[in-house]
Amino acid sequence: MDLDLTAEDLAFRDEVRAFLDAELTPELREAGRLTTSVFCDPKHTLPWQRILNARGWAAPSWPREYGGPGWTEMQRYIFAAECARAGAPPLAPMGLRMVGPVLMAFGTAEQKAHYLPRILSGEDYWCQGYSEPGSGSDLASLQLRAESDGDHYVLSGSKIWTTHAQFANRMFCLVRTSSEGKPQAGITFLLLDMASPGITVQPIITLAGEHEVNQVFFDAVRAPKANRVGEENQGWTVAKHLLEFERGGGSAPGLYVALERARAIGEGAVSADHRRRLAEAEIAALAIDISERRVLSALASGKNPGPASSMLKINGTEAMQRIDELSIEAAGSYAAVDQPQAREPGANVEPVGPRHSLTAMPRYLNNRAASIYGGSNEIQRDIIARLVLGL
Template sequence: MDLSFTEEELAFQAEVREFLENNLPAEVKDRYQRGLHFDKEGQVRWQKILNEKGWMAPNWPKEYGGTGWTATQKYIFAQEMGRASAPPPMPFGVSMVGPVIYTFGNQEQKDYYLPRILNSDDWWCQGYSEPGSGSDLASLKTRADRDGDDYIVNGQKIWTSHAQHADMIFCLVRTDQDAKAQEGISFLLIDMKSPGITVRPIIGLDKEHTLNEVFFDDVRVPIANRVGEENKGWTYAKFLLGNERTSIARIAQSKLRVEHLHEIAASERVNGGLLNQDRDFMRKLTQIEVDLMALEYTELRMLSKIEKGEKLTAEPSLLKIKGSEIQQRLTELLVESLGMYGAAYESQAVREGRNDLNFAPDYAHGPMAEHLYLKAATIYGGSNEIQRNIISKMVLGL
């Protein structure tokens, strides 16, 4: 595996770096750098900038609006995005439902939805998990019954990220009540403005409104909004989850957090000296760096396989497990590095409403919020325990 870049690739890297320096909005960069949840207006603005450049969906086929980049160029782009503190596009549209539509959808669905995803005209959320059906997703109960040219959908989804902002939801529903667990499931695209949909907020451990419950009460969904064949939705769901688990690794962002920790350690004082002189703290940071480097090489090996046209097996699960665990260790160490400043946590809404002085250093705003939110990283996208089961079956044959 040759890890050196060609002259053309180095020129591409310089082009990406220059574009990000000149076009990334400062307020969008600041929120992402701090680990705060996005502001929808700022995120849409940034995504439209990417789309205008033609860089919104590097992983899509060129015929649908992708870049036509090689795997190496995609890797360079992701690394430069992380280096510049540039948030990637929201994954639910461009990384999840978009590939399902262009792979399994009909021409009418491709023509309508794909341009709207690229231009951020539709904001998507994911209707997978239910009460009692999380990692055991095949046990879902939300049902869709045929009525003429429509399905009538009834049920509940939970932990639905950013549903309060969404225009559309891609949803797994049971269309055959008598079939076995992984059969009888269909994949529907549902307009969030449909009568009968109710969204209720779930306030997370970080005191922020990111998660939601979504209720469906006799919601009419045109059969034309079904992707692929009826009762074959589990196939499409597995395809989507493979894309999700790869993106969850967030290697570029973790490398940025490591750099940030070194900066903090060079300025914060503890026990009469600088934090970077504390052997226990630096041991933990160095171990994370070693593990992150190993994870990055695992990703590079995966990219090498893709370049050669080889089929992936358990690689997305490996990336998801190690990537999410490293994220949690990093944010925990960030909070530790702040000492008493990290403990005085307030939600974003409370902080913005205060008018008293804040004596904490500027970089103390964000790490605790991200640390609390990422407690879920080893659960969402398929819990790490489930990912280990997948690896044991696909690699070890257990």
């Protein structure tokens, strides 16, 4: 891929910048600036998603036939980079980037017609039911039972680390429909209504002091078999397809923004060693940027990310963690002050210390999980060793 932007790409970049300048309100920019993880509360993201959807830009990777803009890979990259640069709040990925592409690949015509427009509009807000107590990185060992009962499955068990389950009205979920053969062979992919009787959501407060994740309990929950995606006991194939989109790609723009933030925190008050490590982090971000553009070239020719998504997941998450550490060091003692009220968009609470240090510690703590969720980085290294190196 030619890394230089064409005249058409430059014109598109200018169009995106003009749109962001016009539509991204100060309130939305503040919400983006104060977001400390890949998720921002829907009270901030859904208004932005509606603005984008009205322009046809809510789902950059979706084809036109399903309501997307039909952009090229480079246009998607430009859009992500400009949104990061402008400080737009990140849209929730569960619907737009995860279950949406899965439905396009494996869903029935009825499922696509019903769910895809509701994902675009934000009417359906999704969470992901994958991890369980004792079944995190070893996802194939999951035990949430789904017993067949006529036209329904009856679910009993629990899911954990379920991000934004407290907001979601829908869940895409992996359940066990058979215990015969290999563990992967007995898993089924289901779409669930979070208002179903028997579903209970209990909050888990993170190290950052935020309610982002939950444990979800299922007590004889009835789920229509019509909400199954793919065939019974073939959910592992569906899940692997989804994980390719969850694991890698598009992290370089966020790394560049994080680098700028780290430099601003430590401006004029850091050591030569700190500046050297900032330079090393910038080199790492540039290498990831180039690798992502190589993957864009492969995607443009119709290929899936494949094992490259594992490589980008490893490098992107670990690079972000290194930048977070530099921000913490630069913030010094101010990083230790816990002040969640001052981080709430629109709050009239004055922060203790410089405002640009306000989110350093929560970002650091939140991003410790990035090398675990979506398949731990150790698992990603195993995937690369097996599929790329043949070990």
